[in-house]
Amino acid sequence: MTAVEAPSHGLLDTDRIRADFPILGRRLDGDRPLVYLDSANTSQKPRQVIDAMTAHYEQINSNVGRAVHQLGDASTQAYEVARVKIAAFINAPDASEVIFTKNSSEALNLVANTLSWAHGDHAVGAGDEIVITEMEHHSNIVPWQLLAERKDATLRWFGITDEGRLDLSQIDSVINDRTKVVSVVWVSNMLGTVTPLETIIRRAREVGALVVVDASQAVPQMPVDVAALGADLVAFTGHKMVGPTGIGVLWGRTEVLDALPPFLGGGSMIETVTMGGSTWAPLPAKFEAGTPPIVEAIGLAAAVDYLSAIGMDRIASHEHVLTAYALERMRELPGLTILGPTEAVDRGGAVSFELDGIHPHDVSQVLDSLGIAVRAGHHCAKPAHARFGVQSSTRASFYLYTTPAEVDAFIDGIHQTRRFFKVA
Amino acid sequence: MDLQSLYQEIILDHYKSPHHAGLRDPFEVEVHHVNPTCGDEVTLRVHVVDDVVVDISYDAEGCSISQASTSVLTDLLIGKKVDDALEIHSTFVELMQSRGKVEPDEDILEDGIAFAGVAKFPGRVKCALLGWMAWKDATARVVVDVEGSVT
Numbered sequence A: 001m002t003a004v005e006a007p008s009h010g011l012l013d014t015d016r017i018r019a020d021f022p023i024l025g026r027r028l029d030g031d032r033p034l035v036y037l038d039s040a041n042t043s044q045k046p047r048q049v050i051d052a053m054t055a056h057y058e059q060i061n062s063n064v065g066r067a068v069h070q071l072g073d074a075s076t077q078a079y080e081v082a083r084v085k086i087a088a089f090i091n092a093p094d095a096s097e098v099i100f101t102k103n104s105s106e107a108l109n110l111v112a113n114t115l116s117w118a119h120g121d122h123a124v125g126a127g128d129e130i131v132i133t134e135m136e137h138h139s140n141i142v143p144w145q146l147l148a149e150r151k152d153a154t155l156r157w158f159g160i161t162d163e164g165r166l167d168l169s170q171i172d173s174v175i176n177d178r179t180k181v182v183s184v185v186w187v188s189n190m191l192g193t194v195t196p197l198e199t200i201i202r203r204a205r206e207v208g209a210l211v212v213v214d215a216s217q218a219v220p221q222m223p224v225d226v227a228a229l230g231a232d233l234v235a236f237t238g239h240k241m242v243g244p245t246g247i248g249v250l251w252g253r254t255e256v257l258d259a260l261p262p263f264l265g266g267g268s269m270i271e272t273v274t275m276g277g278s279t280w281a282p283l284p285a286k287f288e289a290g291t292p293p294i295v296e297a298i299g300l301a302a303a304v305d306y307l308s309a310i311g312m313d314r315i316a317s318h319e320h321v322l323t324a325y326a327l328e329r330m331r332e333l334p335g336l337t338i339l340g341p342t343e344a345v346d347r348g349g350a351v352s353f354e355l356d357g358i359h360p361h362d363v364s365q366v367l368d369s370l371g372i373a374v375r376a377g378h379h380c381a382k383p384a385h386a387r388f389g390v391q392s393s394t395r396a397s398f399y400l401y402t403t404p405a406e407v408d409a410f411i412d413g414i415h416q417t418r419r420f421f422k423v424a
Numbered sequence B: 001m002d003l004q005s006l007y008q009e010i011i012l013d014h015y016k017s018p019h020h021a022g023l024r025d026p027f028e029v030e031v032h033h034v035n036p037t038c039g040d041e042v043t044l045r046v047h048v049v050d051d052v053v054v055d056i057s058y059d060a061e062g063c064s065i066s067q068a069s070t071s072v073l074t075d076l077l078i079g080k081k082v083d084d085a086l087e088i089h090s091t092f093v094e095l096m097q098s099r100g101k102v103e104p105d106e107d108i109l110e111d112g113i114a115f116a117g118v119a120k121f122p123g124r125v126k127c128a129l130l131g132w133m134a135w136k137d138a139t140a141r142v143v144v145d146v147e148g149s150v151t
């Protein structure tokens, strides 16, 4: 039937995994099974995460760090165990380097804002330079634009090659003695590109710039070791790694986090408060003002347990094999242009594309009528779309529960879409 | 889900060959509207003489629904008195916000009745309204400008 054979090696036992995800068993309109190809947007949640959160609400619920009663102790304990688990998951040298935030966006804003208030080494001032890339998510563009504007600093960026890779040909001039911060995405949510962080970090180190990594799409799909990476700060978001919404993580090296001023002021982040002034609690509390997302942190710890039990290297392999299969099969689709690398080399499991004569909304609408959920639009990466002369695209993205049969359903769906709009 | 009711032939026809497309002179006001969630964009110009909508020209990038509805808008409103055009505008907006519960009036909306199905897809209503909101914005500014110049 199809010229390309479905892969048989390197895949996870998706039958078993899918049984853990209640939503994957639901039916959509017309009694169609759900084919969820929008995990780069947000992942689905396994029973284990949902149960851990429910159990906390039912048996332990209490505020953390403030109450001297049994529930308060148990809740605080669970919240701090969650931090330790997440630290271990990314190989952070110390759990106090794991700051809980609302999501990646907040983590990145925390860094950009505290840098605008920082004194000393990390202070960003007039004439200083901030380096990002053209393939960033808006969450890793806008905070830096705001910082540059406020401090009269200059925002520079690496462009994108036709193949969807970072153009590092001018790296020595883009990152130079004036560069204070380099903030780069690890895996692009639009192009799928895995960026050459090692090269960028080495150059940033030469000029003494701070390195921030947007790992929102990396932590969910590959083993991450922040100690080995060599960056100063790494942001990621719980909901893309089978965890709940409302929780993200900023990991930072202790020296850097200690040197930055607080982000939000309020309860829990202080050492002492008088009417004349306040002093700050040590890490991580210094950056966690107010009641934190307690149950979400516990849910994220359950997510990390779930992913670890399967193994991040095996998840990365699954993702790689499926992406290669999808890229291969997409070649048979006339009028389809992939935005980003067309080979599964240094590439994550998100594939964005254009279909001649059919707008992405219309593609996703027809796919939706078949029960296939994909993303259409600019995926919060307008500059990367503009780079390829398009305003929007359709994106299919895969995760540990995605099967080759779902890739086949997607390919069939595109054929049907072309027939529906009479471009076939 | 009923794809056919969303993508009526009329809509696909307007999408394939939009009416009155392109930006033209003369015009009093040009506006640029964007649907921030999806990125659809329209640049739209209005030319009004003596309270009559003489021309509506536009350059749009977007899905079939937003393109077709802007095309239908120009068919419906060009040549009308501004007050009548505003009346048609509110009838169309009402239809789009009805969640499919309003029976469209073909005498008023002509090809616009094809969008009745879109009203049942909440995610697409904004697409259908993009050009219409741009036109209303532009027209309000023309009226202000004209009145401003009188006083």
Ligand SMILES: Cc1ncc(COP(=O)(O)O)c(C=O)c1O
Residues within 6 Å of the ligand: A040, A041, A103, A104, A105, A106, A137, A139, A140, A185, A187, A188, A189, A214, A216, A217, A237, A248, A380
């Ligand atoms: C690469 C990248 N960075 C940042 C974000 C922002 O994540 P969140 O919306 O959870 O803050 C996303 C998710 O959309 C992303 O894919």
